[in-house]
Amino acid sequence: MDDSRPADNRSRIESVLDAERADLEHSAERTRAERDDVRDGRADASADDEHDPEGSTLSSEWSRIEGIRRGLSARLKENMQAMARLTAGTYGLCTRCAGKIGAARLTARPSAGLCIDCARELEREKSGA
Ligand SMILES: [Zn+2]
Incomplete structure (x- = not known):
């Protein structure tokens, strides 16, 4: 391994x-x-x-x-x-909060630049909340 x-x-x-x-x-x-x-x-x-x-x-x-x-x-x-x-x-660090991006997320989306929390937050902002 x-x-x-x-x-x-x-x-x-x-x-x-x-x-x-x-x-x-x-x-x-x-x-x-x-x-x-x-x-x-x-x-x-x-x-x-x-x-x-x-x-x-x-x-x-x-x-x-x-x-x-x-x-x-x-x-x-x-x-x-x-x-x-x-x-x-x-690589693997969130470009927004500098936190670690989860391994599962990186596996699903190797180019992800945001951790799941930041991605969700931005998504909410974008949808005009
Ligand atoms: Zn983040």
């Missing part, structure tokens, strides 16, 4: 973050292609046409894709910031 010697741990996290970034970039590329299809009117909207004869299919498809793109680019940014924190030696 690896008793989380810092060096080992770091290269393990690095490869997790690398894999995550590759994944996100791949999805971003796919989404970009999808968006181009919609823009050029080449989208295969046959499935949606039936219940949407008005033709708003494309615009709702467009906003769906834009939503995904925004989400992906936010996560890519998070990923790069996590990589920077790893280099700086502050």
Whole structure:
């Protein structure tokens, strides 16, 4: 068992973050292609046409894709910031309260820059409480 010697741990996290970034970039590329299809009117909207004869299919498809793109680019940014924190030696610490981010959270979301408490708090603030 690896008793989380810092060096080992770091290269393990690095490869997790690398894999995550590759994944996100791949999805971003796919989404970009999808968006181009919609823009050029080449989208295969046959499935949606039936219940949407008005033709708003494309615009709702467009906003769906834009939503995904925004989400992906936010996560890519998070990923790069996590990589920077790893280099700086502050990976796994909350960027807001400097507390430790739980291991389960980091496993589920390796790029997480906030502990669960801060993430929830920000979420509440964002939703305009
Ligand atoms: Zn925090």
